[in-house]
Amino acid sequence: MKSLRSLVLAIVLLTEGVSVATAQDYDKGLEAAQSGDFEAALQEWRPLAEQGDADAQKDLGVMYFTGQGVTQDYDEAVKWYRLAAEQGNLAAQSNLAEMYYKGQGVPQDFDEAARWLQLVAKDGSAPAQYNLGQMYEDGKGVPQSDAEAVVWYGLAAEQGNADAQSKLGFMYLNEIGVLQDFAEAAKWLRLAAEQGNADAQINLGVIHSNGDGVLQSNVMAHMWYDIAFANGQSEAEELRDERAGLMASADVSKAQQMARECMTSDYQNCSW
Numbered sequence: 001m002k003s004l005r006s007l008v009l010a011i012v013l014l015t016e017g018v019s020v021a022t023a024q025d026y027d028k029g030l031e032a033a034q035s036g037d038f039e040a041a042l043q044e045w046r047p048l049a050e051q052g053d054a055d056a057q058k059d060l061g062v063m064y065f066t067g068q069g070v071t072q073d074y075d076e077a078v079k080w081y082r083l084a085a086e087q088g089n090l091a092a093q094s095n096l097a098e099m100y101y102k103g104q105g106v107p108q109d110f111d112e113a114a115r116w117l118q119l120v121a122k123d124g125s126a127p128a129q130y131n132l133g134q135m136y137e138d139g140k141g142v143p144q145s146d147a148e149a150v151v152w153y154g155l156a157a158e159q160g161n162a163d164a165q166s167k168l169g170f171m172y173l174n175e176i177g178v179l180q181d182f183a184e185a186a187k188w189l190r191l192a193a194e195q196g197n198a199d200a201q202i203n204l205g206v207i208h209s210n211g212d213g214v215l216q217s218n219v220m221a222h223m224w225y226d227i228a229f230a231n232g233q234s235e236a237e238e239l240r241d242e243r244a245g246l247m248a249s250a251d252v253s254k255a256q257q258m259a260r261e262c263m264t265s266d267y268q269n270c271s272w
Contacts, residue, residue: 026056033059038069049080057084058092065095074105085116094120094128101140114141121152129156130164137167137177146177157188165192166200173203173212182213193224194267201228202236209243218247220271222255227263 029044042063048056061080064073078099084092097116100109114135120128133152136145150171156164169188172181186207192200205224208217225240244252262270 026053029056029059033068038063042069049083052083052087054084054087054089054092057081057087058089058095061092061095074099076105078105090120090123090125093117094125097128097131110135110141112141121155124159126156126159126161126164129153129159130161130167133164133167146171148177150177157191160191160195162192162195162197162200165189165195166197166203169200170203173207182207184213186213193227194270196231196267198228198231198233198236201225201231202233202239205236205239205243209239218243219251219255219258222247222252223258223262223271226256226259230259230263 025044025048029041029048032038032040032044042060045056045060045063049060057080061077061084063069064077064080066072070076078096081092081096081099085096093116097113097120099105100116101113102108106112114132117128117132117135121132129152132142133149133156135141136143136152137149138144142148150168153164153168153171157168165188169185169190169192171177172188173185174180186204189200189204189207193204201224205221205228206212207214208221208224210216214220222240222243225236225243228236229240247255258271
């Protein structure tokens, strides 16, 4: 399984009820960080973090995680993430989940990763929902359940998460955790492909090759394989060349032109 998508965030919403002076100090730190002066940001945020400000604690954790303004220290990052996470800071909860998942600053613990991730996913975060879907699909930290994975991928996909859309399309295509539905597969794969997702693009090539949920078209299949290969999907090259062997040279040229137009239009003109 791919590692969890990185969730180190820079959410800077101020906690309700903080004093004006505290808010001003936090903003000074934020301005310093945005200008690249992390040492000045540290001077503003550390006192706030020590006083219990969750946003400052989260940001201090990010600084220790990235090594900006301080010596990189995963143990310290976990310490500050945890303090903020226990106050309900969603960004810190996401980051803490990732630390447990990867075993950075703490022993690797999928159960703890899932526990923190579920809090964020249930709050509506699409990246967290996608990552939780991955954990259910692989049975890491939660009971393995393709059906539950589909639920979480679906929630993230509805919010426009391309990785989730690609996964959901693949699961509909292959009847994994859900009844096979080629039309749904094509729908979600197309949405992900239009965002540049290479996995979705190669699978769109597959469904156009077979006519699953779409009209069978060697030209469209070749186009999507070509695009997927250009975006780093190495397996697409062989599939594209196999498809080309079934096509007239004029159709191959047409597919290549369509691929160029699709990519240069940022996937707005892909000849559906």
